[in-house]
Amino acid sequence: MSGRAAARAGSGFPRLLLLPFLDIVFSTIGIIVVFIAVHITRSERPFYPPDTDHIAVCVEPSSIDLYVSRQTDPVAISVDQITEVIETVAAEATGVTNMVFAFNESCFGLRRALHASYRNAIRLQEDVEAADAQTAMPVFRLRDWPLESDTAAADRLIARWRGETEGGAP
Amino acid sequence: MTARATEAVGRSNDAADGAFLDIATNTLAVLIVVLATRLLSLEAAPTDQSIEPADSPPTLVFPVMTDQLFRPFTNVYLAAEDRIVLLDLGPAVSALQERGLRTGTVPQGDFELKVEPRVIRDINTFHFELTPDADYVRTSGIDVTPDTLPEIVAGLEHDFRERRVAPTFAVRTSGMDAFARLYPAVLERGIPIRWIPFDDNRPIAFSRSHGNLQHPSFYW
Numbered sequence A: 001m002s003g004r005a006a007a008r009a010g011s012g013f014p015r016l017l018l019l020p021f022l023d024i025v026f027s028t029i030g031i032i033v034v035f036i037a038v039h040i041t042r043s044e045r046p047f048y049p050p051d052t053d054h055i056a057v058c059v060e061p062s063s064i065d066l067y068v069s070r071q072t073d074p075v076a077i078s079v080d081q082i083t084e085v086i087e088t089v090a091a092e093a094t095g096v097t098n099m100v101f102a103f104n105e106s107c108f109g110l111r112r113a114l115h116a117s118y119r120n121a122i123r124l125q126e127d128v129e130a131a132d133a134q135t136a137m138p139v140f141r142l143r144d145w146p147l148e149s150d151t152a153a154a155d156r157l158i159a160r161w162r163g164e165t166e167g168g169a170p
Numbered sequence B: 001m002t003a004r005a006t007e008a009v010g011r012s013n014d015a016a017d018g019a020f021l022d023i024a025t026n027t028l029a030v031l032i033v034v035l036a037t038r039l040l041s042l043e044a045a046p047t048d049q050s051i052e053p054a055d056s057p058p059t060l061v062f063p064v065m066t067d068q069l070f071r072p073f074t075n076v077y078l079a080a081e082d083r084i085v086l087l088d089l090g091p092a093v094s095a096l097q098e099r100g101l102r103t104g105t106v107p108q109g110d111f112e113l114k115v116e117p118r119v120i121r122d123i124n125t126f127h128f129e130l131t132p133d134a135d136y137v138r139t140s141g142i143d144v145t146p147d148t149l150p151e152i153v154a155g156l157e158h159d160f161r162e163r164r165v166a167p168t169f170a171v172r173t174s175g176m177d178a179f180a181r182l183y184p185a186v187l188e189r190g191i192p193i194r195w196i197p198f199d200d201n202r203p204i205a206f207s208r209s210h211g212n213l214q215h216p217s218f219y220w
Helices: A002-010 A018-043 A079-091 A105-131 A153-161 B002-040 B090-099 B134-140 B149-163 B173-188 B210-214
Strands: A054-060 A063-067 A075-078 A096-103 A139-146 B073-080 B083-086 B103-106 B109-115 B126-132 B165-171 B194-197 B204-208
Touching: A018 B002, A054 A105, A054 A153, A063 A079, A063 A153, A075 A079, A079 A105, A096 A105, A105 A139, A105 B173, A139 B173, A139 B194, B073 B134, B073 B173, B083 B134, B083 B173, B090 B103, B090 B109, B126 B134, B149 B165, B149 B173, B165 B173, B173 B194
Parallel strands: A054 A096, A096 A139, B073 B165, B165 B194
Antiparallel strands: A054 A063, A063 A075, B073 B083, B103 B109, B109 B126, B126 B204
């Protein structure tokens, strides 16, 4: 009786099979190393705030100068052409398109026309895109930017946008 | 008896080893799943889907609020007569409540409240207009000069950081210059700001209608 009990007690501890255990330990370490490596490379990507893609400048009540990109010269747009131009910009927008409308105190009326065209173009865009739910809907945003009344204010803003002044990003 | 006992113990040893292996593999599996989930949710992207980060630091940051989860409260300021003044609607609201009038005059100017006569929707539709008094703006407002600019911006920043109150500016043509000096400085501090130009012959209007909820057009 005591012998059996002793035998039971003696061999009651589980025999550790070391080899599979080591196999698991090493593979765990390997996977953790892989994860940490991917974590480090992915978290190094910096996040910058959104950029301005187009700028429309208005300094007198009859026309707007549209800068489509930093390198191009401005295109003069009259009041009648606003709707067409905004719809073209909205139609060609892919991803996120940000447009700044910079104006001074003489363009309040023109601003209303521009924003009305913008709201209309956005609504048309929504109607079109609602039909095709597979593609991601492009985002076209318009923001106002105030300009001082002196004639060089618009040039200063454009120079800053083009990176020609020192101390570029705010 | 002893042989059977040893056999039984041996079987339970193998069972114990097998169980131990099972525990280890299951722990590993849990670890893998947890780490994978963590990796997938790693993007430090803002919550708004319409924010696509630029590839390099932008020269002109597009003025949009990236944290859209909790929109800020708002203080309304008026930019007119080359001054900036906080538009305090308290006196007008008190006058409306106490005297039950729809129009009146307070130090800030003349006000009028139009209420939708027929209740069509479950929203209290109203239109409140304030014609600001030019003398009030001139006496109570601050001019935006290089001396006063840091103080104004610091005040706005304090309001936003401490109480999450962001400014909304009603800008008239006479206040456009002053506001144009203030706007880039406010954006630089990361304070969300929105502004509406008002013609000089129109009152400053506050309104609520069901259109606000169906077609939101004025984002931060």
